[in-house]
Amino acid sequence: MKVISLSLIAVIYSSFAFAQHKTDTLFFDDFKGNTLNRAEWNYEITGHTNNNEQQAYVDSVITLSVAGGNLAITPVYHRGYESTEHRKYDFLSSRINTRSKFEFTYGTASARIKMSGGDGLWPAFWALGEGKWPDCGEIDIMETVGDSTWISNAMHGPGYFGNTPFAYRDHFPKGIDVTQWHTYSVKWTKDSLVFSVDGAVTYTVTRAMVEHYGRWAFDNPKFIIINFAVGGGYPHGVNKIDIPYFGLSQSSVDKIKRGEAKMLVDWVLVTRE
Template sequence: MAGGAGRAEENTPAPPAGWTRVWADEFDRDGVPDPARWEFEHGFQRNHELQWYQPDNAVVRDGRLVIEARRQQVRNPGFREESREWRASRRFAEYTSASLITRPEVAWTYGRFEIRARFPARAGLWPAIWTTGKGRWPQAGEIDIMEFYRGQLLANFVQAGPDGRDVWNDSRHPLADFEPWEGKDHLWVMEWDEEKIEIRLDGRLLNRHDLSRPFPGADPALRPFHAPQRLRLNMAVGGQGGDPSGTTFPQRYEIDFVRIYQREK
């Protein structure tokens, strides 16, 4: 296994019988993340977050994808003096990080998603593993396999109501329920089929979304979780993550592997 120093000992159970691996990134080649698999977001993106996304903050090293959040000032080329829009009103970003998305042709409908990762539980950090569909948000749907902020782990499902507003099935879990945390790899697994989606962390069920019936408040004409979703990996700073001013930087979010399986036909 390339770059074995720092790679976690293999301790992931094999998927149940009847699953076939259809895509994976083992992060076993040092350097930039594989451009055949991933593309990057750039600049300010969402949620009034503080970080400027840039590819320089992501590297594959020692068998892991490392997303590094830094306290680093970057000039905003989109700054406009009189603007009230939050992205344009900031002359500088004071933090940088990275956000990766599978390429547009790399998306899945149903499957078993396995992601093993670790990150520091620090104020102001907002690491995530999530998926989004093609089209507008929230009509295209969102699955939050993992979010962390303010001492809690979240697993959520988001879709649109008839008025176009976001409708949530969310769950929150204290980080203390999964101790020891610091420096330890944890395994997130999502199993998704025509009837349901279930998200687990280290074998414990975090949330379940029933696809066999309309979700309360959602637009029944939309079926976002029966259509392809792309995978996202990122670490935001600020926003719902809270105030990062008391946190030392850099901070690293490390992903050991991503594996996608689908049921054998």
């Protein structure tokens, strides 16, 4: 009975957030039609990768599609793919952002998402400022590294990056996981960031907490990023897997080869503070 109740709350909250855009929207995309709106989104193309991730990002309908009102990112196995910098990868995926097309300072950013589980599968919904990292400020609204029972929220800036002191794992109740639809949000003000899942607050960080470690890097415009990485430093730090790929298990490789590793996004919404 508890699971049904929580699911009902998630549906109600999602409907409320979806309707909210009518009056105070800054940005909204519900992925209608059959192609990505390039007036709002940019594809990122891999020249090099960070975090020892195992994929190259490409602009391709093979890894990113829009259909049935959803954006889908589906990493694929492509042994020996060579990037423009002559680095080789065995996986392709997609990463998109709103840089220079939509950027905002303060407000609530939300997305309704469901994802596949599997060790080393690393989809994320986040925001980043312009300029040198980490001084530009990074807000990780939702990340998962394959353990479907939890997602993480995090912040990165000068003096608090990498294995940041501002990271939190939100564990779902029994019977709930990342493979189901959830609305992931952050409410960003001049003095705090408040993260939530389906309207329930998961983690709060204040300016005073951050300034104990370094400069508050959250008073500049940020752009939205959605991506699906595979393997890499964060997954490896959790699962300790080295073979067959750094941070990526054989079972997840098999899932990718079967086309079963997916990130679905129903909509993205940014509203005023």
